[in-house]
Amino acid sequence: MIVEQFLRWLTTASAEERAGAARPLVRACLHAGLEGPDRDTLEAIMMVYLDDGEACVRKALAEALAADPAAPHPVVLTLAQDEPAIAAAVVAASPVLLDAELVDLVAGGSLPVQIAAAAREGVSPGLAAAIAEVGEPAALVTLLGNHGAAIPVFSLKRIVERAGDDTDVLEALLERPGVPIGIRQSLLERLAVACHDLVLMRSTLREDRVEAILREAKDKATLALAAGARDEELRPLAEHLRETGQLTTLLLIRAACTGNIRFLREALAILSGVPPHRVSALLSDRREGGFRALYRKAGMPGRVYPAFRAAIEVNRDLAGGDGPVDTHAFARRVIDRILQQTGTADPEVADLIVILRRFSAEAARDGARRLVAETLQQPAALPGPEGDGLEDLAEAALAEEMGVDPEGLDAAADLAVPPFPANRGEADGGRPAADEARAATFEPEATEPAACAGDDLGSVDEIGPDEAEGVAPADGGNRRAA
CATH class of the missing domain: 1.10.287 (Helix Hairpins)
Known part of the structure; x- marks a missing residue:
């Protein structure tokens, strides 16, 4: 009798009234302990709601059923295929929808449906892969921001391929924890x-x-x-x-000459096929023969060998390992070491020296920026009781940074020689412009592994220090044969 009255009421009630009755209907059907014909009748009424011409009525039913694990599957699936706003309500939260159904809904659904699927409390790898494959950028951002989403690595790569140019997607990728390096x-x-x-x-x-x-x-x-x-x-x-x-020669030169020895070690291990622990031993060995053979087996160009050798020696001298080293000081020492070993007149390393000087200049600028940032983060220094001016404060700060007496700054300034002149062609005594042009267009060679006859890279007796084909001796060719 009550059911019959409710059905008759539905034919005369307004849309707002029908929408307001959706939640009590769901509670009566699913949580009132009804069984048998009574429950079937109430589920039939919910099916009638699906045919209601007013979207607000169907949306009220969708919101009432969305998170309910006892919701009738046919009703939920029908609502998931309704208008985007209605479908999104059940797609975002319904536990009765299968992964395969969610994948189909994402593939053929609108943006609100994709966003709703990406925002689910637990997104399976299959659903994540589907969203990564067909999802619009806004859905991808939602997926990447969902820490409960299990996104496979291949799906992350697919997101980069499809939407890596989108700034919001790029930011979401950078902020998501666990993204492979x-x-x-x-x-x-x-x-x-x-x-x-x-x-x-x-x-x-x-x-x-x-x-x-x-x-x-x-x-x-x-x-x-x-x-x-x-x-x-x-x-x-x-x-x-x-x-x-x-993985170019220029990248590896930069890594070596700025002290990034950890990365250089892994790169040489990959290029040479030598285990990383063996590469570490060769980099730590002060004998030159083992590293020269490793360098040759990695297929590295011979004319830049002095840079790598000097970088490894400086790394041993300064850090004795992989600890942090000031990159500017490191690059300057590498340049000085190369100049000591080869001489400034060696045309084979002229463009290499220019490149290393550029690296050192970059490191100096980075260090200056870091110093300014760290200084500005410190509490501001107030003038002393005698009314010191800004110039005196700046001079005192500079003297403290350099570790000298402030009165000695003027004398030090008279003796200082800028290491990187603004016009190198003039400051270097008329150095030919061709050297600068050749250095500016220095093309890194792609590093491909080369065959090597010797397996024992650490044996100086079996592979002499000057036997690596195309690798110039570090002293400019004056080294005696072993």
Whole structure:
């Protein structure tokens, strides 16, 4: 009798009244302990609600059933295929929908449905893969921000391929914990491409110059990523760079000459096929023969060998291992070591010296920025009781930083020689412009492994220090044969 009265009431009630009755109907059907014909009758009434012409009535039913594990599956599935706002309510929370059904809904659904699926409390790898494959950027951002979503690595790569240019997706990828380091580095590549197009549109620089600038910026960012990576992340990063053609000679020179020996070790292990622990032993060995043979087996170009040798020696002298080292001081010592071993007149290393000086200048600028940032974070110093001016305060701060007496600053300034002149062609005594041009267009060689006859890389007797083909002796050719 009550059911009959309710059905008659539905034919005359307003849309607002019918929507308001949805939740009591659900409670009566699912949680009043009804069984048999009475429950079937109430479920039939819910099916009648699905045919209601007013969206607000169907949405009220969807919201009432959304999170209920006892909700009738046919009703929920029908609501999930309704208008986007109605479907999103059940897709976001209903536990009765199967993963396969959710995948179909995402594939054929609208953006609200995709976002609702991405925001579910627990997103399975299959559903995450579906969203990564067909989801719009807003749905991908929601998925990446959902820490309860189990996103496979291949789906993260697919997101980068499909929407890596979207700034919101890029930010969500960078903020999501647990993203593999190789994928994070690939974001740098996508960012470099975007910057390339932007700079070309707004700059008067030649395209090749823009490409060189962006390549160096990307290499710096990659090595910064490597410097902050855990030991177990370095090998996947080096493998990713090799697979994508980014493990270049210039990148490895930068790594070596800025003290990033941990990354260099993993890169050499991959290129040479020598186990990392064996590479570590060779880098720590003061005898030159083992490292020279390792260098040859990695397929590295011979003319840049002095840079790697000097970097490893400086690393042993300064840190004795993988500890943090000031990159500017490290790069300067590497340059000085190369000049001592080869001489400034050696044409084989002229462009290499220019490159290393550029690395050192970059490190100096980075160090200056870091010093300014750290200084500004400290409490502001107030003038003393005698009314010291800003110049005196600046002089005292500089003297403290340099570790000298403030009165000696003037004398020190008279003796100081700037290591990086603004116009190197003039400051270096008329150095030919051709050297600068050759260094500016220095193309890194792709590092491919080369065959090596010797297996025991640590044996100086079996593989002499000067037997590596194409590797110039570090002393400019004056080394006696062993």
